[in-house]
Amino acid sequence: MxxxxxxxxxxxxxxxxxxxxxxxxxxxxxxxxxxxxxxxxxxxxxxxxxxxxxxxxxxxxxxxxxxxxxxxxxxxxxxxxxxxxxxxxxxxxxxxxxxxxxxxxxxVQFDVAPGVEEHAYYIGTPNGAMKTRKALEDFKQNPGPIVIGATQNAGCMGAAYEFLFNIEKWLREQNIRKKVDLYWITPETYLGHFGIDGITGGETMLKSFMKMFNIHYRTEVAVKEVKPDGVVLSTGEVLPSAFTMLMPPxxxxxxxxxxxxxxxxxxxxxxxxxxxxxxxxxxxxxxxxxxxxxxxxxxxxxxxxxxxxxxxxxxxxxxxxxxxxxxxxxxxxxxxxxWGSIPGLCIMDAGKKEVIIISDKLFKPRNFAIMIPNVIFDFSKILFEKYFLWKTRHGYSRLP
Ligand SMILES: Cc1cc2nc3c(=O)[nH]c(=O)nc-3n(C[C@H](O)[C@H](O)[C@H](O)COP(=O)(O)OP(=O)(O)OC[C@H]3O[C@@H](n4cnc5c(N)ncnc54)[C@H](O)[C@@H]3O)c2cc1C
Known part of the structure; x- marks a missing residue:
């Protein structure tokens, strides 16, 4: 044996x-x-x-x-x-x-820039997600500008985009959206690059989402420092922020x-x-x-x-x-x-909406890659979660 x-x-x-x-x-x-x-x-x-x-x-x-x-x-x-x-x-x-x-x-490389660990929230761990919940409860009482994004060297931009659209939806549900200037910052060369050089139509779709939801954005920016009340970008611009969530590398x-x-x-x-x-x-x-x-x-x-x-x-x-x-x-x-020739199958939650991304290969050159938006509800994301939890709870590892 x-x-x-x-x-x-x-x-x-x-x-x-x-x-x-x-x-x-x-x-x-x-x-x-x-x-x-x-x-x-x-x-x-x-x-x-x-x-x-x-x-x-x-x-x-x-x-x-x-x-x-x-x-x-x-x-x-x-x-x-x-x-x-x-x-x-x-x-x-x-x-x-x-x-x-x-x-x-x-x-998680929190020391990518000063202040990231101390002044930005991170949702990738149970502890981080619960701390973020608490911070949002406090934020509700005293709303201000918000910065969401990914730092230089990050690769998991998708999760940060998901959080962005979820927080936008949450702000509307709390009736405080009008009080909040919402910013997206990313090291990507263009919106929807996702670290895989994009998907056909992705940039256009994300640009229209940003316009529709009145989200300001900065592409090709690094984080120089996160302060308790703002984010200093590599361009010198300082974005005021009462709540910051960043995806570090x-x-x-x-x-x-x-x-x-x-x-x-x-x-x-x-x-x-x-x-x-x-x-x-x-x-x-x-x-x-x-x-x-x-x-x-x-x-x-x-x-x-x-x-x-x-x-x-x-x-x-x-x-x-x-x-x-x-x-x-x-x-x-x-x-x-x-890794790059494994098929791409991902559902991006967009705040009780979703975008289903399917491609024959994760990386280019691909034979096909499609993005299917679903603006009604995030059914597929929920279904995927339920399926994955069921499969894993039963130890059915052979299933996709
Ligand atoms: C916020 C967020 C959202 C995401 N959303 C999506 C999504 O929608 N779709 C998607 O496909 N992917 C998503 N991902 C990515 C997905 O979570 C990862 O691809 C996946 O978790 C990677 O699996 P893994 O087994 O390699 O690592 P992990 O799932 O991180 O597992 C690593 C394991 O190793 C253990 N471990 C680490 N070091 C040690 C050690 N020294 N000794 C003992 N144990 C150790 C840990 O306890 C852990 O159980 C998301 C990631 C994040 C952070």
Whole structure:
């Protein structure tokens, strides 16, 4: 029996572990090491500040599901990988492995500019989303200008756009929209670039949304500093702000950066081939955000990155499981699919409206890419959430 350790068990890691056990059965002992025993459906965090979701609605115990499916779970923080000796050091002891899967997601780089951590809100964690809810309650009593956006080097602009349109809708629902000057700031070269060089019609659609909802915007700007009452841009402009929410850049987690034997790239991501196998360590694999992805576009004046969304995270988890099994069976031909050639499937919430984005490939050149707006309600986003939570609660990792 071979031992496979999966570090991180959310989108990519949970899929990789369940798929390896499902396909490899008793030939594998699969152990997931994660700091948290909870699975968290991160995309719905954008609704938490507005009270549309509670954290308990979008999270559940994953250790129980994994154990039911024959996967062991250890709640611990992984501290270092000693790839030369096939050893993982955690806060709860050391473990040896035959295969190691790194699926640790991102670390948020709050120190990208002074004041980002102290004076801007961040909705990407349960704690951050709840703090934002509290701040909005206070804001309601004393409204003022709002700045929403993404900083230089950020890649997850989509979530910030979603929050922007949700807050615009919320302001109208609270009857305070007229009292608020709403600003969108982004390092993107144009609206709707999304770090994937856009989708046909996307820029026009976003421009019309900005006009329709009276949202002022600045493209190709970096954040120089966030102050308690405003945001200083790289252009020198100071936008007054009584409430600021920013999406900072993502980098690799400390475990990867600190593990010299993993030879992470400067951003802390794991260098892998199109088979998601480490480029020089044959029994180390990576899936999800932990994977190094080359920038698929030429940046403009301000650097920004590419998003690593849920669908490819799930998909790379599946590829890793399949390839580990192939390697152990002595099959030389591994499954290969570069990150950019994975189909794009994303639903952007636009504040009880939505835009469905479908493409045959995430990155250009694509054969097709369409954006379908739905201005009636965000049905598809809700349906997707329900489906994903149902699938994960049952451990149905083989489903898309
Ligand atoms: C606000 C927001 C909204 C988003 N909306 C969407 C959306 O609408 N659609 C979409 O497709 N994508 C969306 N995304 C992106 C999506 O959440 C990610 O693609 C996905 O979570 C990546 O999965 P992952 O498994 O790689 O990382 P994660 O989901 O971040 O999981 C990483 C896991 O590793 C664990 N971990 C990390 N370090 C260690 C360690 N040292 N030891 C032990 N455990 C560790 C963590 O506890 C965590 O469980 C959004 C992201 C954000 C922040």
């Amino acid at each position: 071979k031992t496979a350790i999966v570090i991180g068990g959310n989108f990519a890691g949970m899929t990789a572990a369940l798929e390896l056990k499902r396909k490899g059965k008793d030939r594998y002992r699969v152990l997931v090491v994660d700091k948290s025993p909870l699975f968290l459906f991160i995309p719905s965090l954008i609704w938490v500040p507005f009270g549309r979701r509670e954290i308990k609605d979008i999270s559940f115990r994953k250790d129980e599901i994994l154990r039911k499916k024959g996967v062991e779970f250890l709640q611990a923080e992984a501290l270092e990988v000693d790839a030369d000796n096939n050893k993982l050091i955690t806060t709860k002891g050391e473990f040896t492995y035959d295969h190691l899967v790194i699926a640790t997601g991102p670390k 993502f980098i690799g987690v400390d475990l990867v950066t600190n593990s010299k034997s993993i030879k992470a790239n400067p951003s802390g991501y794991v260098p892998v081939g199109e088979d998601y196998r480490h480029v020089s360590i044959p029994n180390v694999w990576a899936a999800g955000i932990a994977v190094e992805v080359k920038l698929p576009f030429t940046p403009g004046k301000v650097p920004f990155s590419t998003p690593k969304t849920g669908y490819p995270s799930d998909e790379t988890g599946k590829i890793v499981a399949e390839n580990i099994i192939r390697v152990d069976k002595g099959i030389e031909k591994l499954k290969k699919k570069s």
